[in-house]
Amino acid sequence: MKITIMITLATIGILLWWSVARAGEPPVIGLPAPAFSLPDQNGKLQSLSNYAGQWIVLYFYPKDDTPGCTKEACNFRDDYHQLESLGARVIGISLDDSESHAKFALKHQLPFPLLTDREGKVADSYGALTNLGLLKIAKRHTFLINREGKIARIYQSVDTTRHSQQIIDDLKALTVGK
Secondary structure (H helix, E strand, O other): OOHHHHHHHHHHHHHHHHHHOOOOOOOOOOOOOOOOEOOOOOEEEHHHHOOOOOOEEEOOOOOOOOHHHHHHHHHHHHHHHHHHHEEEEEEEEOOOOHHHHHHHHHHOOOOEEEOOOOOOOOHHHHHOOOOOOOOOEOOOEEEEEOOOEEEEEOOOOOOOOOOOHHHHHHHHHOOOOO
């Protein structure tokens, strides 16, 4: 009897955790990117519609000033001019607040906006949210959005040491002759 109760409670616990931890589904390649309007590190509201007609590298990351997130952000910083020359704008999103973003951007001289998604609604709309009840965190996912506002590429397995170059290579392949 005790074993049956323990197995039942464990099963219920696992099912509850799974239902809370899973994120929304990522958007589909070729369909419009989910709209957003969020404050950046300077408190300025940034919307997807502000970038109409441009390629967008929209990257979600877990936490400001952690090793992997710093490596990824600094690689985007170092490649920023090359990304811009390909017609792309870089936008980072995490659940950290604007003050944390401002310190992170200043410390590492990041030339692109870092958006604050405190409730995780935008991350969830992109399938990039881990929700553990009291703890929510953005997954390290990136979305390449084309000039028409549609999802062109999705990166769910990101190697922070080479991700920026991967984006550059894909942008070149997608924009050749266009």
